[in-house]
Amino acid sequence: MTDLCANPGSKARASRRGEWRMILLMVVFGLCYGAVGLRMAHMAATEPTEPQLARSDRAGLPVRGEITDRNGALLAANLPAWSLYAHPGEIKDKVKAATDLAGIFPELDRDALLKRLTDGRRFVWIKRPIGPREKQEVHDLGTPGLHFGRREMRIYPAGRTAAHVVGGVKAAREDVRFAELAGSGGIEKYFDDRLRDPEQVAEPLRLSIDTRVQQAMRHELAEGMARLTAKGASAILMEVETGRITGLVSLPDFDPNRPPQVFTGPAQLNPRFNRAALGRYELGSTFKVLTAAMALETGVAHSQTMLKTPRRIPYGRHSIRDAYRMPEEMSVEDIIVKSSNVGTAKLSMMVGTRRFKDYLKQLGFFDPSGLELAEAARAQPLLPSKWTDLSSMTISFGHGLAASPVHLAASFATLANAGIAVRPTLTMDSVEAGPRVFSERTSSEMLRVLREVVVRGTAKRANVPGYEIGGKTGTAEKFKPGGGYYHDRVISTFAAVFPTSKPRYVLIVSLDEPTDRSGRKPVRSAGRTAVPVAAQVIRRVAPILGMRPEIVPDDSALGIVTGLE
Amino acid sequence: MSRHVLLILAALIVATAGWAYHVNYKTITAIDEVERLRAEIAKEREVLQVLRVEWAYLNAPERLAGLVADHQDELKLVPLVPESLGEVAEVPFPKAREVEEEEPQVSETAPALPVPAFRPATWSPE
Numbered sequence A: 001m002t003d004l005c006a007n008p009g010s011k012a013r014a015s016r017r018g019e020w021r022m023i024l025l026m027v028v029f030g031l032c033y034g035a036v037g038l039r040m041a042h043m044a045a046t047e048p049t050e051p052q053l054a055r056s057d058r059a060g061l062p063v064r065g066e067i068t069d070r071n072g073a074l075l076a077a078n079l080p081a082w083s084l085y086a087h088p089g090e091i092k093d094k095v096k097a098a099t100d101l102a103g104i105f106p107e108l109d110r111d112a113l114l115k116r117l118t119d120g121r122r123f124v125w126i127k128r129p130i131g132p133r134e135k136q137e138v139h140d141l142g143t144p145g146l147h148f149g150r151r152e153m154r155i156y157p158a159g160r161t162a163a164h165v166v167g168g169v170k171a172a173r174e175d176v177r178f179a180e181l182a183g184s185g186g187i188e189k190y191f192d193d194r195l196r197d198p199e200q201v202a203e204p205l206r207l208s209i210d211t212r213v214q215q216a217m218r219h220e221l222a223e224g225m226a227r228l229t230a231k232g233a234s235a236i237l238m239e240v241e242t243g244r245i246t247g248l249v250s251l252p253d254f255d256p257n258r259p260p261q262v263f264t265g266p267a268q269l270n271p272r273f274n275r276a277a278l279g280r281y282e283l284g285s286t287f288k289v290l291t292a293a294m295a296l297e298t299g300v301a302h303s304q305t306m307l308k309t310p311r312r313i314p315y316g317r318h319s320i321r322d323a324y325r326m327p328e329e330m331s332v333e334d335i336i337v338k339s340s341n342v343g344t345a346k347l348s349m350m351v352g353t354r355r356f357k358d359y360l361k362q363l364g365f366f367d368p369s370g371l372e373l374a375e376a377a378r379a380q381p382l383l384p385s386k387w388t389d390l391s392s393m394t395i396s397f398g399h400g401l402a403a404s405p406v407h408l409a410a411s412f413a414t415l416a417n418a419g420i421a422v423r424p425t426l427t428m429d430s431v432e433a434g435p436r437v438f439s440e441r442t443s444s445e446m447l448r449v450l451r452e453v454v455v456r457g458t459a460k461r462a463n464v465p466g467y468e469i470g471g472k473t474g475t476a477e478k479f480k481p482g483g484g485y486y487h488d489r490v491i492s493t494f495a496a497v498f499p500t501s502k503p504r505y506v507l508i509v510s511l512d513e514p515t516d517r518s519g520r521k522p523v524r525s526a527g528r529t530a531v532p533v534a535a536q537v538i539r540r541v542a543p544i545l546g547m548r549p550e551i552v553p554d555d556s557a558l559g560i561v562t563g564l565e
Numbered sequence B: 001m002s003r004h005v006l007l008i009l010a011a012l013i014v015a016t017a018g019w020a021y022h023v024n025y026k027t028i029t030a031i032d033e034v035e036r037l038r039a040e041i042a043k044e045r046e047v048l049q050v051l052r053v054e055w056a057y058l059n060a061p062e063r064l065a066g067l068v069a070d071h072q073d074e075l076k077l078v079p080l081v082p083e084s085l086g087e088v089a090e091v092p093f094p095k096a097r098e099v100e101e102e103e104p105q106v107s108e109t110a111p112a113l114p115v116p117a118f119r120p121a122t123w124s125p126e
Helices: A002-045 A094-104 A110-118 A132-141 A159-166 A186-190 A192-196 A211-227 A286-298 A332-338 A341-351 A353-362 A389-396 A405-416 A440-456 A530-544 A555-564 B002-058 B061-070 B096-108
Strands: A074-086 A124-130 A146-155 A168-174 A179-185 A232-239 A245-251 A306-308 A312-315 A318-321 A329-331 A470-479 A485-498 A505-512
Touching (some): A074 A132, A074 B002, A094 A132, A110 A124, A124 A132, A124 A146, A132 A146, A146 A179, A159 A186, A159 A211, A159 A245, A168 A186, A179 A186, A179 A192, A186 A192, A211 A232, A211 A245, A211 B061, A232 A530, A245 A405, A286 A353, A286 A405, A286 A440, A312 A341, A318 A389, A332 A440, A341 A353, A353 A389, A405 A440, A405 A485, A405 A505, A470 A530, A485 A530, A505 A530
Antiparallel strands (some): A074 A124, A074 A146, A232 A505, A306 A329, A312 A318, A470 A485, A485 A505
């Protein structure tokens, strides 16, 4: 009985327990799924936010990397600024608003602004960028409908001093909330990606420019340009061993802190035109040095080889002459020192057109210079369309091939750097040695000849005591747009190396249409125009670069000592 | 016995809940503090940037050249030229013997040789 009673009872209890288990299981699963569902709904419904602690800390860093010179002085930096815009619909008294704004910003035209505010637009940019003080003034007006967008302003503390090197920026895309700056010229454009890269924004871009040198060069060049009433001028100072450019000046220049002005003259006179990197000129007699170096290197002549130099070399309808009467027989050294066109043309024929072209190619005259400026990439040298022997002859003394002064600087640096190719650069990145173009012997022999040019040749005015300057002048008549050459308009160039015993720097000074009127007759030759300016530049720049003049104690110094005894 | 265990467990749950509540709020204040510090750093960076630009502007060679020109009368600064640099050998030293002889004389008539000291033209003892 008890069994009978017990059995149904325990059975019922067991089934009830099973039921409970099922319910419990369902509740637990229900809760689990419910939790997942709720979390999903929550995530879907809320605004996504960045994990606050995990993100790297970039707040307050500039949006665009800074640019400094080799000593760390700022060339380009950013300042907080604002863009001023208006929602005309919110402005009650538009006439008053336009008048007030024109009062704060003198460059805004009241009527034009009023027209833009009243012609039914819903959004008007008023001025960008504006500085903190201007922002406060606009704020104090209390006019509704005027808004500010947070911006960064690109600023160039060095101003005109390095204008052509740094270039400039322009607003690429602009919105109320953000603005994107893009380089519009110079370094800013060439290194645009690097400067915008958020990973590298904290690290300033260091250039090989030295602001002090830049300033001294610009000052001396501007004075020379004014004295010689030249239309423009450019100068490049380059380290011989590395190809790093310490100073690059092109005049006229511009203030990079001002928005570009519309320029309506010939492009060559635009202050934004970089004569040093983009300008291509026939560089005149400076090329003779390269021709002579080729002659020495190929072994067709050495510096004392005597060559017959007739008054003229006829070639078809043309003939090559010298600027003035030369002796009938000259050594290669004298051909350079006295700058004989005939002699150099003969040398080029001894080298041969094929090898002549090949050397020019190795010296970089067939390609853009590769300098890190946006303009330099476009400066493809102008070569003769059909290269004949006549082309070689004229190019041997610098006519018929137009290249930028940067090209010339690089080729002279190659010659001075014991013949190892030098590539021009504006950065402080390490440089690897280039291929050998000339032998060490050719290099030292040519440096000696360059020194002779300064000691007793066409560049006597460059003889700054203590710096052993060597160099070559070049006076190239300017090309007439219609064909032929002007006789009273020249590009006068001086390419210098110093000190010649152990070359450290190459300096190129080029003046556009200079005239020395100090004497009775106006003189345009480089020896009286570019050379004195270059000498002045070296006098200023060399001490800044820490170069001491090496002066052999002369009689005057000894005189003081003996006088005391 | 089991009731004791239950009580202890309940107390533990309450304590843990309290601790979690506390930590939660501590975290929130810490995050707020981090935010505040970041804002402060951003502001400092901005100020630093402005000051660096100002420093660069004030030291720009172009500006300094203008200042030197404006104050030429007082400062008499000239650009560095090769002649500014010299060698020790160029200094006319008197011979050692002469120095010995002259030294007592010099000390007696000391005011004859003014002691060189740097002072700007506008400097006054006050």
